[in-house]
Amino acid sequence: MKPGNRLFKKRCQITRSSMLREMRERNFERKAFLSLWADRLFSWKGSDPVIFIEQAKKVFQTKNGPVKAVDNINLSVQEGEIFGMIGYSGAGKSTLIRMLNGLETPTEGSVTVAGRKISTIKGTELRKARQEIGMIFQHFNLLWSRTVRENIAFPLEIAGVAKAERDKRVAELIELVGLEGRGDSYPSQLSGGQKQRVGIARALANNPKVLLCDEATSALDPQTTDSILDLLVDINERLGLTIVLITHEMHVIRKICHRVAVMENGQIVELGPVLDVFRRPEQPITKRFVQQVTEPEESKETIQHLLTEHPDGKIVKLTFVGVSAEQPVVTELIRSFQVGVNILQGKISQTQNGAYGTLFVQITGDPAEVARAVAFLDAQQVDSEVITYE
Amino acid sequence: MSEQWFPNVDWEKMWEATYETLYMTGISVVITFIIGMLLGLLLFLTSKGQLWQNRAVYSVTAIIVNVFRSIPFIILIVLLIPFTKTIMGTIIGENAALPALIIGAAPFYARMVEIALREIDKGVVEAARAMGASTWTIIRKVLIPESMPALVSGLTVTAIALVGYTAMAGVIGAGGLGNLAFLDGFQRSRNDVTVMATIVILIIVFIIQFIGDTAVRKLDKR
Ligand SMILES: Nc1ncnc2c1ncn2[C@@H]1O[C@H](COP(=O)(O)OP(=O)(O)O)[C@@H](O)[C@H]1O
Ligand SMILES: [Mg+2]
Numbered sequence: 305m306k307p308g309n310r311l312f313k314k315r316c317q318i319t320r321s322s323m324l325r326e327m328r329e330r331n332f333e334r335k336a337f338l339s340l341w342a343d344r345l346f347s348w349k350g351s352d353p354v355i356f357i358e359q360a361k362k363v364f365q366t367k368n369g370p371v372k373a374v375d376n377i378n379l380s381v382q383e384g385e386i387f388g389m390i391g392y393s394g395a396g397k398s399t400l401i402r403m404l405n406g407l408e409t410p411t412e413g414s415v416t417v418a419g420r421k422i423s424t425i426k427g428t429e430l431r432k433a434r435q436e437i438g439m440i441f442q443h444f445n446l447l448w449s450r451t452v453r454e455n456i457a458f459p460l461e462i463a464g465v466a467k468a469e470r471d472k473r474v475a476e477l478i479e480l481v482g483l484e485g486r487g488d489s490y491p492s493q494l495s496g497g498q499k500q501r502v503g504i505a506r507a508l509a510n511n512p513k514v515l516l517c518d519e520a521t522s523a524l525d526p527q528t529t530d531s532i533l534d535l536l537v538d539i540n541e542r543l544g545l546t547i548v549l550i551t552h553e554m555h556v557i558r559k560i561c562h563r564v565a566v567m568e569n570g571q572i573v574e575l576g577p578v579l580d581v582f583r584r585p586e587q588p589i590t591k592r593f594v595q596q597v598t599e600p601e602e603s604k605e606t607i608q609h610l611l612t613e614h615p616d617g618k619i620v621k622l623t624f625v626g627v628s629a630e631q632p633v634v635t636e637l638i639r640s641f642q643v644g645v646n647i648l649q650g651k652i653s654q655t656q657n658g659a660y661g662t663l664f665v666q667i668t669g670d671p672a673e674v675a676r677a678v679a680f681l682d683a684q685q686v687d688s689e690v691i692t693y694e
Numbered sequence: 695m696s697e698q699w700f701p702n703v704d705w706e707k708m709w710e711a712t713y714e715t716l717y718m719t720g721i722s723v724v725i726t727f728i729i730g731m732l733l734g735l736l737l738f739l740t741s742k743g744q745l746w747q748n749r750a751v752y753s754v755t756a757i758i759v760n761v762f763r764s765i766p767f768i769i770l771i772v773l774l775i776p777f778t779k780t781i782m783g784t785i786i787g788e789n790a791a792l793p794a795l796i797i798g799a800a801p802f803y804a805r806m807v808e809i810a811l812r813e814i815d816k817g818v819v820e821a822a823r824a825m826g827a828s829t830w831t832i833i834r835k836v837l838i839p840e841s842m843p844a845l846v847s848g849l850t851v852t853a854i855a856l857v858g859y860t861a862m863a864g865v866i867g868a869g870g871l872g873n874l875a876f877l878d879g880f881q882r883s884r885n886d887v888t889v890m891a892t893i894v895i896l897i898i899v900f901i902i903q904f905i906g907d908t909a910v911r912k913l914d915k916r
Contacts, residue, residue, distance in 0.1 A: 405824050434826035445821035448916045449839040458835070459825040490915040506825075516824075 353380035354513060354546045355387075355404060360413035360423075362399050362570075373399040374410070375570035381548060381563075383513075386540050386656065388557040388578070389550045390593055391567030397550040400567070401516050404548065405437045406430050418513040435463050438507030442519035444499040446491040452478070452502050453487040459509040477505040481535060497528035504535060508545075515539070517549035521556060533560050537656075554596040558582070558655050566590045579657045583625050583687070597653050598662045606649060607664060607691055617646075617668035620678060623687035624652060624661050633684050634665065641677040643669035664691070702884040707874060712894050715870035718788050718860040719898070722795035723853045729800040730852070731845075733759060734807020735833065741808075745819075745829050759801040767798045767859050771866060791868035795859050799852055806848030810841040843914040850906025854899050861895065871895050 362374040373396040381387045391397050402408040403415045406422045415423040420433045446455050456477050460470045478487055481501040491499055500520060507515055517536070521529040537560050540547055551557065557564045557578060564581050566574040566589060574581060574590045582598070585591045611619060622633070638645050645665055652661030667674050681688040696703065733755060739745050740752040765773070771794045778785050778793050814837060822836045838845070864872025871891045879888030 407820065407824060431826035431828060434824060437824075439821070439824040441817055441821060443815075443817055445815065445817035447818055447836065447840060449842065449913075458822075461835070462822075462825050462827045462831060492916050510825075 354383045354418055355379070355381040355548065356414075356416040357400075357403070358414050358416075360400070360403060360410045360415060362396075362403065362408060363411045372570050374403070377413075377570075377572055379565065379572065379575075381546060383546055384540070384544045385563065386536070386547045386549070386561050388561035388564045389548070389567055389572075390552065390554060390557050390564060391550075392552060392589075395567040396570040397567055398518055399570075401518055401548060401550050404514070404516055405434050405439060435459065435510045436512050437514050437516060438510070438512040439516040439518065440500065440503040440507050440520045442522050444491070444496075444503045444523075446499060446502055446506075448491050451488050451490055452483060452494070455491070455502055456505045456509055459506055463510050473509060474505075477509060480508070480539070481505045495528070496524050497531060500524065500528075500532050501535065504532075504539070508539065508543075513546065515545055515547045517547065519551060520549065522551065522553070526555075529556070530559070536560055554593040557593075558597050558653050558660070560656060562656050566593065577657065578655050579625060579660060582655065582660045583623070598651055598660070611691070617644075617666045618674050618678065619648070619664060619666050619691040620681060621689045621691055622663040622665065622681065623689070624659060624663070625687065633681070633686055634663070636684075637667075637677055637680065640680065641669075642673050643667050643677045700886040700890050702878075702886050703890045704878075707878070708890060708894065711869070711871045711874040711891065712898075714788050715857065715860050715864075715872070715895070715898065718791050718795060718863070718868065718870055719853065719856050722792055722799060722856050722860075723849070725792070725796050726799040726803050726852060726856065727849055729796065730803030730807055733800065733804035734811065735837070737804060737808040738811040738837075739829075739833075745832070759804050762797060762801040763805065765798075767794070768862055770794055770798050771863060786867045788869050791860065791863035791870075794863060795856060798859055799856050802855065803848060803852045806852065807841075807845060810844030810848060811837055813844060814840045843910045846913060847906060847910050850902060850910075853902050853906070857895060857898055857902070 357377055357379040360374055360377045361372070364371040364373055375396070377400060389397050389400065399408055403410055404417055404422065406425070410423050413423070414421060417433070418436055420429075422430070422433060425433060447458065450458065453474050456474045457470050460473060465473065474487075478484060481504050483498060483501050483505070486494065486498065491502065494502070503520075504515075515536075520536075521532050524532060533556060536547060536549075539545055540560075547560075549556065549561070561578050563576065564578050565572045566581070566587065568587070568589050573587045574585070581590060582594055585594045607619060624633075634645060634647070637643070645667055648664040648666055650661065650663035652659055652663075654660075667677050669677075678688065678690060696705075736755055737752065737759065740748040740755065742749075742752075762770070771791075774794045774797065775785055778790055781793060782790050784790050818840060819832060819836055822832050827835070860868065860870050861872025861875070864870040864874070865876045867873070871894055875888045875891035878884060879886075879891060
């Protein structure tokens with residue numbers, strides 16, 4: 305593991321152990337302030353935040369009156385971090401991410417990226433700043449009139465890079481994103497995944513400090529989504545690039561993000577390291593998102609059904625977090641206790657900080673022995689919960 | 695064969711008229727393209743939600759374009775006689791036809807340019823902005839290349855309309871095939887001259903259409 309990654313983990317622990325717990329214990333209104341405070345401490349422990357959003361607000365004036373798209377958001381993102389924002393359509397995610405490269409100007413508050421106050425600069429200065437912030441889009445937004453090579457060269461032309469150097473850089477980028485041999489194709493001749501690779505190469509052309517991804521995988525099938533996500537992780541690790549991505553799919557967050565913010569009605573309602581949020585989702589919306597990747601949809605009915613069919617046994621929901629997911633807990637259980645263990649349903653997922661998942665097991669046998677088995681589970685590094693009738 | 699079917703056609707005159715028609719069409723297409731592009735870009739960029747959004751400029755430009763587009767060409771020529779006389783010094787000949795041809799066709803083409811630009815995927819312009827492109831770079835490297843097939847097919851339609859306009863201008867003294875068909879053919883009751891002038895005009899139109907279609911096919915990589 306790279307040293308950068310270790311540093312990151314350490315930072316996570318500091319937040320996990322203190323700040324976020326405190327935040328959780330306090331009431332919701334104070335959360336924004338506390339998260340800002342936690343983030344500042346965070347940045348004091350580690351490197352400087354590369355993105356700093358303070359009291360950002362965006363109100364759109366529409367025919368039907370003002371729309372508050374972003375409502376008082378405070379946030380900072382560390383260098384080298386993959387930061388995810390999740391929320392349903394209309395939550396204000398796009399508006400927020402577009403503030404980071406000045407495509408939207410906040411009505412109030414300030415946005416700083418890579419040391420530049422994006423929310424106030426204009427003209428040439430803003431254009432220069434944008435050259436250091438890459439962005440990829442849901443619908444790729446490639447120029448159909450240009451080949452792959454020419455598309456990737458476009459930001460270099462904008463930055464005024466000389467032809468010879470441009471060609472060299474484009475060749476490197478084509479290799480980086482795995483599009484060797486497709487340089488002279490037009491976008492119309494590429495698959496969705498290949499188009500997004502061109503988008504990524506183009507976004508990286510000017511060696512940006514930050515990469516913004518607006519629903520970058522939402523138009524792709526699951527398999528292609530995974531390959532694009534792998535590429536993003538690879539770039540993050542190899543170049544130390546900070547990535548901010550927005551999505552409505554928890555799968556994306558689970559797979560590559562270090563921290564996640566949950567957005568609802570223009571506000572961040574929950575924020576923390578991905579595993580923490582997975583383990584202890586607080587807001588109903590977060591719980592729904594977490595369920596997307598941990599519990600199979602049909603599990604609730606199935607469990608209720610099993611409870612009715614086997615009133616004698618106990619049904620336990622095991623939640624694995626981090627390293628413990630690798631431990632053979634179930635094997636131990638069967639070996640050590642005179643109980644029957646029936647695995648009903650489960651799903652284990654890998655996150656950037658370890659595995660996370662849930663497993664529903666039915667434990668049958670002598671009630672005293674079952675109770676001891678449950679006690680054993682509690683002692684493990686596994687959250688267990690005995691499911692009863694609802 | 696030409697003796698038998700077209701006894702009255704003076705081929706030298708026919709060539710000369712063809713040249714005049716091509717001259718008027720060629721010059722007016724070039725200038726119409728330039729003015730139409732500028733007006734079209736202005737209409738597009740000042741319209742709602744675009745880079746230079748400006749309601750006043752958009753409305754004024756749109757009104758001018760619509761007015762000139764709506765005046766029937768034959769009336770426009772007559773209306774423009776004093777203007778033509780002032781700037782060209784004469785109202786007879788191929789050059790005298792140019793102001794009317796251009797003023798008649800440029801607004802028509804401007805609208806087509808505006809429509810072509812509107813069809814560009816908004817996301818592409820946004821991507822260019824996110825890369826730090828200036829408005830000028832966006833015009834040159836995004837708007838124009840991305841709308842090129844529509845710009846060319848619009849120009850084809852405009853050029854064909856201009857061939858028709860030159861014929862009308864010919865009737866009131868601008869020269870060219872229209873003039874020949876009217877004076878030598880119609881007024882002297884030599885139908886073969888009129889038919890031959892028509893055939894030449896059709897050939898010109900078909901060639902323009904062919905070139906336009908081929909160019910669009912080559913340009914369109916979508
Ligand atoms: N340019 C705009 N004009 C008016 N309203 C807008 C504009 N952009 C976004 N909104 C509104 O702001 C809210 C948040 O939109 P958006 O940031 O696109 O959400 P998300 O990306 O989370 O789906 C929505 O209610 C949307 O209708
Ligand atoms: Mg969006």
